[in-house]
Amino acid sequence: MANKFCRHLRVGLAGGxxxxxxxxxxxxxxxxxxxxxxxxxxxxxxxxxxxxxxxVASNGVFFIASKIVExxxxxxxxxxxxxxLATKWQGSKDGLxxxxxxxxxxxxxxxxxxxxxxxxxxAMKVWKPLQNLGRTIFANLESVDTPDKSTAVFRFxxxxxxxxxxxxxxxxxxxxxxxxxxxxxxxxxxxNAAPIGTGPFTFGEHKPGEFYRLDRNPNYWDKGKPYLDRxxxxxxxxxxxxxxxxxxxxxxxxxxxxxxxxEMARLDAIKGISVIRGGYEGITYHIxxxxxxxxxxLANPLVRQALRHAIDSKFIVDVVFLGFANxxxxxxxxxxxxxxxxxxxxxxxxxxxxxxxxxKAGYPRDxxxxxxxxxxxxxxxxxxxxxxxxxxxxxxxxxxxDVKLVTADPGGHIRAVYKEHxxxxxxxxxxxxxxxxxxxxxxxxxxxPAGVPFxxxxxxxxxxxxxxxxxxxRELNRNARIKLYHDFQRKVxxxxxxxxxxxxxxxxxxxxxxxxxxxxxxxxxxxxxDTWIDQ
Amino acid sequence: xxxxxxxxxxxQALPVVLIVAVGVFFLLEMxxxxxxxxxxxxxxxxxxxxxxxLREQYGLADSIGTRFLTYMTRLATLDLGYSVxxxxxxxxxxxxxxxxxxxxxxxxxxxSGSLGVLLGGIASWRRGRPTDAGITVSALVFNAMPGFxxxxxxxxxxxxxxxxxxxxGIGTIGADLSGLESLLDTVRHLVLPVMTLAITYLALYVxxxxxxMNEAADSGWALAARARGxxxxxxxLRHMARPALLPVVTMLGLKAGAMLGxxxxxxxxxxxxxxxxxxxxxxxxxxLPLLAAILxxxxxxxxxxxxxxxxxxxxxxxxxxxxxx
Numbered sequence: 094m095a096n097k098f099c100r101h102l103r104v105g106l107a108g109g110x111x112x113x114x115x116x117x118x119x120x121x122x123x124x125x126x127x128x129x130x131x132x133x134x135x136x137x138x139x140x141x142x143x144x145x146x147x148x149v150a151s152n153g154v155f156f157i158a159s160k161i162v163e164x165x166x167x168x169x170x171x172x173x174x175x176x177x178l179a180t181k182w183q184g185s186k187d188g189l190x191x192x193x194x195x196x197x198x199x200x201x202x203x204x205x206x207x208x209x210x211x212x213x214x215x216a217m218k219v220w221k222p223l224q225n226l227g228r229t230i231f232a233n234l235e236s237v238d239t240p241d242k243s244t245a246v247f248r249f250x251x252x253x254x255x256x257x258x259x260x261x262x263x264x265x266x267x268x269x270x271x272x273x274x275x276x277x278x279x280x281x282x283x284x285n286a287a288p289i290g291t292g293p294f295t296f297g298e299h300k301p302g303e304f305y306r307l308d309r310n311p312n313y314w315d316k317g318k319p320y321l322d323r324x325x326x327x328x329x330x331x332x333x334x335x336x337x338x339x340x341x342x343x344x345x346x347x348x349x350x351x352x353x354x355x356e357m358a359r360l361d362a363i364k365g366i367s368v369i370r371g372g373y374e375g376i377t378y379h380i381x382x383x384x385x386x387x388x389x390x391l392a393n394p395l396v397r398q399a400l401r402h403a404i405d406s407k408f409i410v411d412v413v414f415l416g417f418a419n420x421x422x423x424x425x426x427x428x429x430x431x432x433x434x435x436x437x438x439x440x441x442x443x444x445x446x447x448x449x450x451x452x453k454a455g456y457p458r459d460x461x462x463x464x465x466x467x468x469x470x471x472x473x474x475x476x477x478x479x480x481x482x483x484x485x486x487x488x489x490x491x492x493x494x495d496v497k498l499v500t501a502d503p504g505g506h507i508r509a510v511y512k513e514h515x516x517x518x519x520x521x522x523x524x525x526x527x528x529x530x531x532x533x534x535x536x537x538x539x540x541x542p543a544g545v546p547f548x549x550x551x552x553x554x555x556x557x558x559x560x561x562x563x564x565x566x567r568e569l570n571r572n573a574r575i576k577l578y579h580d581f582q583r584k585v586x587x588x589x590x591x592x593x594x595x596x597x598x599x600x601x602x603x604x605x606x607x608x609x610x611x612x613x614x615x616x617x618x619x620x621x622x623d624t625w626i627d628q
Numbered sequence: 629x630x631x632x633x634x635x636x637x638x639x640q641a642l643p644v645v646l647i648v649a650v651g652v653f654f655l656l657e658m659x660x661x662x663x664x665x666x667x668x669x670x671x672x673x674x675x676x677x678x679x680x681x682l683r684e685q686y687g688l689a690d691s692i693g694t695r696f697l698t699y700m701t702r703l704a705t706l707d708l709g710y711s712v713x714x715x716x717x718x719x720x721x722x723x724x725x726x727x728x729x730x731x732x733x734x735x736x737x738x739x740s741g742s743l744g745v746l747l748g749g750i751a752s753w754r755r756g757r758p759t760d761a762g763i764t765v766s767a768l769v770f771n772a773m774p775g776f777x778x779x780x781x782x783x784x785x786x787x788x789x790x791x792x793x794x795x796x797g798i799g800t801i802g803a804d805l806s807g808l809e810s811l812l813d814t815v816r817h818l819v820l821p822v823m824t825l826a827i828t829y830l831a832l833y834v835x836x837x838x839x840x841m842n843e844a845a846d847s848g849w850a851l852a853a854r855a856r857g858x859x860x861x862x863x864x865l866r867h868m869a870r871p872a873l874l875p876v877v878t879m880l881g882l883k884a885g886a887m888l889g890x891x892x893x894x895x896x897x898x899x900x901x902x903x904x905x906x907x908x909x910x911x912x913x914x915x916l917p918l919l920a921a922i923l924x925x926x927x928x929x930x931x932x933x934x935x936x937x938x939x940x941x942x943x944x945x946x947x948x949x950x951x952x953x
Contacts, residue, residue: 330905503912504661
């Protein structure tokens with residue numbers, strides 16, 4: 094895990110030396126004296142229907158809610174997984190139960206004690222039936238026993254790898270107070286807009302269209318923390334205005350690449366502002382070319398190989414991402430050191446090879462130089478997905494494939510691609526969430542009903558692939574499981590059901606007075622208990 | 629008489645409201661994707677069961693006919709319903725945004741109108757001279773600039789470089805001001821957006837006023853007034869400016885509606901929580917109850933503004949009262 098530290102490419106010029114020393118020793122080179130009591134103002138893009146992270150496990154919700162509601166464990170550069178509300182966990186040999194020992198002396202923001210009953214309630218009544226990710230991860234969770242106030246035993250109906258649950262914990266295990274939710278309509282509980290948790294900050298105020306304010310929790314279990322008095326999320330929809338606000342100091346940080354990449358170099362050159370690349374390894378995004386196998390041309394493996402040869406990932410990295418991305422080799426990003434293998438078939442950028450394959454597949458150029466025509470839908474939510482769409486269109490036209498771009502807004506795109514299958518190609522951006530079984534294998538698994546978003550709606554259904562995914566899902570042995578996922582990566586890159594083009598993590602832009610930025614792999618969506626401002 | 633006039637106007641507005649309401653429903657229905665699809669786009673994961681569950685919860689599971697009936701009965705009983713995107717009653721969402729938009733729109737209409745009248749008057753008075761050319765040309769140049777660009781330029785100059793004005797929002801967050809201080813704070817926040825909106829619309833009023841003043845200057849009544857030996861100031865203000873205001877006021881009324889929509893961009897650039905941005909969010913989130921309510925609120929505002937303008941006409945030109953009574 095320590096090598097992930099290397100990804101802090103730049104934390105201010107002055108900080109450089111400290112970081113180098115920190116790399117060597119694994120500890121801060123010298124402890125700067127923490128200054129308490131500041132208000133930390135950050136930019137927020139949009140507002141959410143609900144900021145209950147136990148129901149909506151999404152980065153946008155976590156950005157705000159992870160400071161209020163805590164998970165059982167959080168990602169960490171040094172240890173991989175750091176205890177939060179759970180201090181210890183142990184899986185049984187048969188993979189049918191996991192025992193969590195819970196932290197003692199934790200209280201909810203309303204003063205009531207936190208106990209195993211809260212964990213049992215959250216797991217059975219919220220994560221499993223209601224949560225977007227939990228509905229899959231905890232599908233086999235049968236019951237949660239609470240032998241005493243600080244022990245929760247998760248019982249599964251089928252063997253469940255501990256490794257999967259561990260990797261999922263940071264995102265899926267936000268614990269809600271049972272005494273405030275029991276007997277209410279959980280989905281419509283007013284607390285979903287003003288959560289109560291055990292976290293370092295309490296919910297203060299939400300002024301729609303203006304800001305969210307979180308206040309310091311004076312009774313936080315990690316004594317002495319948090320260092321900040323207040324966090325303010327200013328709702329700023331315009332990217333240009335966000336960059337200006339960083340310059341004036343009206344906001345001190347933007348996360349999730351909220352400032353356009355093209356502005357990064359300019360902002361980085363300003364004294365007092367730094368562009369920081371680390372802190373998102375736990376939420377790596379892929380840019381993929383989604384392929385509709387219902388088109389007969391695209392069902393042909395030779396054509397898909399030709400597409401892979403025709404698209405230059407390096408060009409996407411350099412031009413669309415201005416270097417802030419990595420060319421992908423397969424469905425697992427290279428930052429996921431546990432699971433990644435580079436021992437897979439590679440497809441070099443080679444337009445001649447692409448043309449040969451297309452000819453061989455039986456689609457020669459016609460009199461106009463065209464082979465066939467495809468409809469490409471780039472996902473509209475990132476500038477980078479739209480730009481990649483433009484590039485892919487040009488790249489495929491070079492090898493004789495005519496491409497028509499069709500765009501829609503987010504709701505329209507989801508409906509067209511994942512429900513109505515009204516696409517030939519689409520630029521998508523699935524998320525890598527630390528374990529292939531959370532949101533990666535679902536992109537390749539056959540037999541899903543129409544209407545499941547960010548999943549295999551591609552008409553690809555391969556027996557061998559399905560059985561590989563199923564075997565890995567119940568493999569309890571860590572190394573055997575990892576080996577199966579290596580096979581999975583090879584199978585994906587042989588079949589190319591969809592094309593993994595590049596992987597990227599977001600970028601934070603922060604003013605230098607903000608300390609302890611990007612110090613864990615899910616920093617923007619973590620608790621910020623140790624963040625402080627040198628003012 | 630006045631009450632009857634207002635009553636008539638409200639009756640006339642009803643079909644407009646009806647058309648808007650039906651239009652909103654079918655336009656959103658025609659758009660690809662519904663509120664659940666839009667929701668999945670923000671959460672990044674979901675499954676078929678969850679989709680069915682949410683469609684049930686949002687009332688999207690019924691047939692289009694049933695949904696249309698529910699929607700229309702609700703509107704008829706003035707029950708605006710529950711916003712899907714904001715998870716709170718629509719009335720609450722709108723009530724928090726409407727004052728901000730009214731303030732922004734009202735002040736910018738007033739500023740652009742009065743500046744336009746003043747500059748147009750001056751331009752006409754100095755007809756054919758450099759002042760005239762200067763005013764008309766610069767008003768046109770500002771009119772040709774896109775609002776968001778002008779807004780960003782304003783931010784860079786006045787908020788980033790000079791640091792005279794705040795760069796967005798409608799008030800200092802967490803400042804806890806009271807009375808006069810809070811008023812001044814709001815004014816400081818509104819200067820840039822109001823001026824941006826006002827300047828982009830200025831050209832229209834300058835041109836209208838200038839043309840109307842020119843016409844008035846060449847008219848028989850101005851000549852007659854001059855022949856009667858009235859002082860020049862009185863001729864300009866009472867005999868020329870007053871009739872010349874009529875087309876300007878008409879245009880102000882027409883523009884009230886456009887400004888409500890045109891402020892989406894300005895609200896976004898300046899992070900102002902107004903109706904423009906709200907309607908944008910309502911469309912992308914496929915939030916039918918919210919969008920319908922916003923458009924109805926917008927229609928209502930335009931109707932009210934036009935009633936006010938009609939009343940103002942009667943003041944400017946008493947002859948109008950006899951014909952529109």
